[in-house]
Amino acid sequence: MARDCDVAVIGAGAAGVAASVVAARSGCRVTLIDVGDRPGGQYYRGADLSSLPSAGLDYAALASDLDRLVAANAVDYRPRTTAYALERAGQRLRVRTRGEARQGRLGRPAGPDRHRADVDVIDAGTVVLATGAFDRPLPFPGWTLPGVMTGGGAQSLVKGQHVLPGRRVVVAGTGPFLLAVAATLLEHGAEVAAVVEANDPVVGSVRQLRGLTSGLGKAGDLGRFIAALARHRVPYLRRHRVVEALGDDRVTGVRLARVDADWHPIPGTERVIECDAVSVGFGFVAQLDLAAQLGARTIRGADGGLAVEVDDDQATSVPGLLAAGETTGIGGVEAARVEGLVAGATAAVMSDRASALTPAALERVRREVARWRRFAAGLHATFPVRDGWVDSVREDTLVCRCEEVPVSRVRESVALGARDARTVKLLSRAGMGWCQGRMCAAAVDGICGFDDIASLRGASYRPVAVPVPLGALASEQVEG
Numbered sequence: 001m002a003r004d005c006d007v008a009v010i011g012a013g014a015a016g017v018a019a020s021v022v023a024a025r026s027g028c029r030v031t032l033i034d035v036g037d038r039p040g041g042q043y044y045r046g047a048d049l050s051s052l053p054s055a056g057l058d059y060a061a062l063a064s065d066l067d068r069l070v071a072a073n074a075v076d077y078r079p080r081t082t083a084y085a086l087e088r089a090g091q092r093l094r095v096r097t098r099g100e101a102r103q104g105r106l107g108r109p110a111g112p113d114r115h116r117a118d119v120d121v122i123d124a125g126t127v128v129l130a131t132g133a134f135d136r137p138l139p140f141p142g143w144t145l146p147g148v149m150t151g152g153g154a155q156s157l158v159k160g161q162h163v164l165p166g167r168r169v170v171v172a173g174t175g176p177f178l179l180a181v182a183a184t185l186l187e188h189g190a191e192v193a194a195v196v197e198a199n200d201p202v203v204g205s206v207r208q209l210r211g212l213t214s215g216l217g218k219a220g221d222l223g224r225f226i227a228a229l230a231r232h233r234v235p236y237l238r239r240h241r242v243v244e245a246l247g248d249d250r251v252t253g254v255r256l257a258r259v260d261a262d263w264h265p266i267p268g269t270e271r272v273i274e275c276d277a278v279s280v281g282f283g284f285v286a287q288l289d290l291a292a293q294l295g296a297r298t299i300r301g302a303d304g305g306l307a308v309e310v311d312d313d314q315a316t317s318v319p320g321l322l323a324a325g326e327t328t329g330i331g332g333v334e335a336a337r338v339e340g341l342v343a344g345a346t347a348a349v350m351s352d353r354a355s356a357l358t359p360a361a362l363e364r365v366r367r368e369v370a371r372w373r374r375f376a377a378g379l380h381a382t383f384p385v386r387d388g389w390v391d392s393v394r395e396d397t398l399v400c401r402c403e404e405v406p407v408s409r410v411r412e413s414v415a416l417g418a419r420d421a422r423t424v425k426l427l428s429r430a431g432m433g434w435c436q437g438r439m440c441a442a443a444v445d446g447i448c449g450f451d452d453i454a455s456l457r458g459a460s461y462r463p464v465a466v467p468v469p470l471g472a473l474a475s476e477q478v479e480g
């Protein structure tokens with residue numbers, strides 16, 4: 001039997017929390033589904049909220065509202081639960097979930113039936129998709145060596161498990177996230193050998209001054225990161241790129257090169273830095289699997305990556321489906337929060353409730369959305385991903401780690417006549433493995449250089465969005 005609610009929110013990051021609070025305060029019956037143990041998403045999960053401003057529609061105020069609404073049963077909050085499918089059910093939308101909480105890990109039965117009680121079906125008039133994003137790595141020789149990891153991976157290792165990725169770490173790639181990762185590592189006692197930034201933010205930020213000044217609220221964060229780097233005398237190398245990770249059975253160093261404005265290495269500028277871990281990041285990729293199941297239209301975001309297309313009310317091209325936060329384009333945590341507020345207000349109106357946000361408040365929030373989007377566009381223009389990274393991959397560099405597909409096989413697919421991402425996937429197997437292209441899609445797109453919008457991963461339909469045990473699916477068939 002499907003459970004019914006007015007609004008199902010998928011993802012409890014800044015966007016999902018904001019949407020849930022506004023919809024529930026407006027009188028909607030809300031179900032909030034999230035993979036994590038606690039609300040907060042990538043940015044706030046595990047954060048000390050007492051140190052944040054807690055007023056009005058700030059995140060800390062929304063989070064404490066959410067606690068109250070959950071206690072009052074106005075929000076049915078389901079942590080440790082994955083939404084693995086989203087489909088139409090008559091006039092409503094149906095979310096299929098798999099939760100680990102209800103099983104009680106210790107009391108879990110053994111044998112083929114052990115996944116029986118894991119699955120659930122939720123029907124909602126409106127679904128808010130707020131599933132965020134994941135890291136965008138790009139391959140280079142040696143990137144599969146143990147000790148080389150994404151920035152998000154390094155962050156969650158340190159913040160979540162309290163384990164350092166290494167004693168001496170090189171942080172490389174592009175974007176302000178490198179500074180956040182370096183600051184976290186320093187704070188937890190690692191030595192950061194260098195921050196290696198492929199762009200030139202000094203020149204770039206002068207050019208993007210108008211957009212970047214929209215985000216002056218983030219200047220505090222930036223100042224904190226820069227002060228940490230200065231205190232620990234960490235070199236910040238602009239216009240440099242890691243062209244190879246060195247080592248036999250784990251990373252022992254990196255080869256760097258100075259690069260031109262398109263990221264082509266400049267001959268004669270190479271040098272080696274010793275380290276026992278490398279954290280690499282080239283921005284983020286929006287999580288689109290569930291949106292693709294309903295065929296929601298996508299666009300290219302300001303960073304060139306695919307994102308769900310939304311209008312000013314956060315409505316997608318699919319009736320009943322709203323989206324907010326990084327799912328609609330990589331824009332940072334403040335953009336996610338204010339988009340979530342708008343989505344919550346729209347969901348209330350779609351559920352025939354008066355929105356808890358007054359028209360004046362909603363107008364202010366919409367102006368904030370525009371402001372943070374301008375800031376995001378300024379950041380992406382300052383820290384673009386340039387084509388020159390393709391120069392340092394070798395024919396034998398693995399692109400798809402799951403299926404162990406080297407660059408040569410992707411290029412062979414193009415030579416054989418593949419003209420779109422799907423054909424490359426079928427010919428080379430890149431993107432067919434366990435992670436379903438999460439790690440390699442951006443790289444394969446870049447190597448092939450196709451200009452169409454259907455990336456290897458983004459626009460493809462998968463009936464099951466995340467890995468689910470067959471036992472869970474089978475029990476759903478029997479019961480459903």
Ligand SMILES: Cc1cc2nc3c(=O)[nH]c(=O)nc-3n(C[C@H](O)[C@H](O)[C@H](O)COP(=O)(O)OP(=O)(O)OC[C@H]3O[C@@H](n4cnc5c(N)ncnc54)[C@H](O)[C@@H]3O)c2cc1C
Pocket residue numbers: 010011012013014015016033034035036040041042043044081082083084130131132133134135151152153155177180181284287324325326327331332333334336465466
């Ligand atoms: C790995 C990583 C690390 C980051 N670290 C920083 C940082 O240090 N500093 C910084 O300024 N910004 C950081 N960012 C960016 C920042 O986290 C985002 O701007 C912000 O979190 C966006 O909020 P959101 O609500 O859109 O998404 P998120 O905060 O990502 O929240 C999305 C939530 O949806 C859940 N979810 C996803 N898929 C499903 C599903 N199928 N079923 C159920 N739940 C699902 C996720 O578990 C997550 O809790 C990071 C981003 C990533 C991806």
